[in-house]
Amino acid sequence: MIKFKQMDNFREGHKIQTDNDLRKEFTILRHSEGNEWLQDVSNNVTKQAIKDLCIAYKNFFRKQNQKQPGYIKYASKKIAHYNRIGKSLTVYDMNGHPKFRSKKNGDFRFYQDNVKIQFTETHAKLESLAGSRRKNRQRLNWIRLAERNRIPVRAKYMNPRIAFDGERWWLSVGIQTTRHLKPLRRLSFACKKRRQARSEGIGIDLGIKDLAVISDTTKVGNINKTRAIRILKKKRRRLQRQVSRKYQMNKKGDSYCKTSNLIKSEKRLLRINHRLTNIRQNHIHQATTAIIKRKPSFVCLEALNVRGMMKNRYLSEKIQEQNLYEFRRQIEYKARWAKIPVVIADRWYPSSKTCVICGHVKKDLNLSERTYVCPVCGNVIDRDFQAALNLKYYGEAERMNSAS
Structure with a gap:
C-alpha cells in the first residue's frame, strides 16, 4: 500500500510523502479490523521498514530526475521478455526501482529498538523475542553471542540490525563515541x-x-x-x-x-x-x-x-x-x-x-x-x-x- 502511494505521487507529480506521514497512516491501518496480526510485531520493526522504504524511493526518484547521459529507462532484456509474453511495461519495471527483499534464500534482516537493546560481555538482550507469559520471560530474551567483548557495554547504540545469511545470524550496531576526529585539512x-x-x-x-x-x-x-x-x-x-x-x-x-x-x-x-x-x-x-x-x-x-x-x-x-x-x-x-x-x-x-x-x-x-x-x-x-x-x-x- 505504501509503495503504491509513493509511485502514484511520482506519476502525478506530487510531493513525496515523508516517513512520518506514512507511519501515521500505518498506525491507523494497524488498529483496523482484520489486521490484528500486526500487533504481534514490535512497532519499531514496521517503523524502520517504512523509513528504509522512503529512503529507497528518494534515491530512486533523484536518479530519475537527474537523467544522466546514457541512462536507459528499461533494460533491453526486460523489454524483449515482456514483448515475448505480450505484457506492457510499467513504472515498477524501471531501472533502479526498489525491489522487495526475497525471503526464499534465507537472506533477510530486521530492525531492533536502539533503546531496549542491551549488551553484556557475552549476551545481547533483544526486544519482544519470546512470547512466553512465564516469569522467566526476561531470561528468554537474552541471546548468547558467538564472540566475547565484541560490542561495548553501556554505550549509546544506533540503528541495530539483525541479519540472517542462510547459515549464521549477524548483529550489527552503531556505537556513539566521544573520540574527536581530526579535520580533513589541518595546517599544522x-x-x-x-x-x-x-x-x-x-x-x-x-x-x-x-x-x-x-x-x-x-x-x-x-x-x-x-x-x-x-x-x-x-x-x-x-x-x-x-x-x-x-x-x-x-x-x-x-x-x-x-x-x-x-x-x-x-x-x-x-x-x-x-x-x-x-x-x-x-x-x-x-x-x-x-x-x-x-x-x-x-x-x-x-x-x-x-x-x-x-x-x-x-x-x-x-x-x-x-x-x-x-x-x-x-x-x-x-x-x-x-x-x-x-x-x-x-x-x-x-x-x-x-x-x-x-x-x-x-x-x-x-x-x-x-x-x-x-x-x-x-x-x-x-x-x-x-x-x-x-x-x-x-x-x-x-x-x-x-x-x-
Missing part, C-alpha cells in the same frame, strides 16, 4: 610533514589476468587462480550436480519434496559459497590496504562499465569473480580516511590504446594482444602496465587543472 607542522612524506601518485589498471596493475610496476594477483579457490570451485560443482540430482529424484508432479539429506547438501553448498566470498573479500581488503599504506599523493582509477563487460558470455564469470566495483569502493573510502585524493578517469579514456611515449592511439587493439607495439615510435610494452602509466599521467593532469 605535523600534517605538512606527513604531506611531504607521501610518494608520487599512482595509476591502477583493473583487469582479469591480474586484479590490478599499478604504475610503479607492482601487480596484485588474481586470487581465483590459486589452488585453494580451484579446489573449492571443484567441490561446489560436484555438490551442485548432487543437489540437482536429488531434486529430480524427489520430484512429485509439479512440486519437489525436500528431504533431510537434500537440506544438508544445500547447507554444505551455502557454506562453500560463503567461504569463496570471504577469501575474495579478504584478498581485496589486503590489496587495497597495502596500496593506501604507501601514502601516494593521489590514486587514479578507471570508471569501468562492469554491466556492459558482463554481457561477454566468455568472460562474464571471470569478471564477476574479480569484484572490480568492490575494489574501487574500498579504495575510495580508505583513501578518504587517509586524506588521499582519488581521480576517476573517464569511461571512454583509451588508457590501453594510447602509446605512453608518443601518444599515438591504436584503435584496432584487440583484447588478445597483451603486448602493445606502437606503429609510430616502435614502443613495445605490456598493455596493462601502459594503461596504469597513462592513468597516472591522467591523474596528474587533472590535479594540475583543478589546482589552476
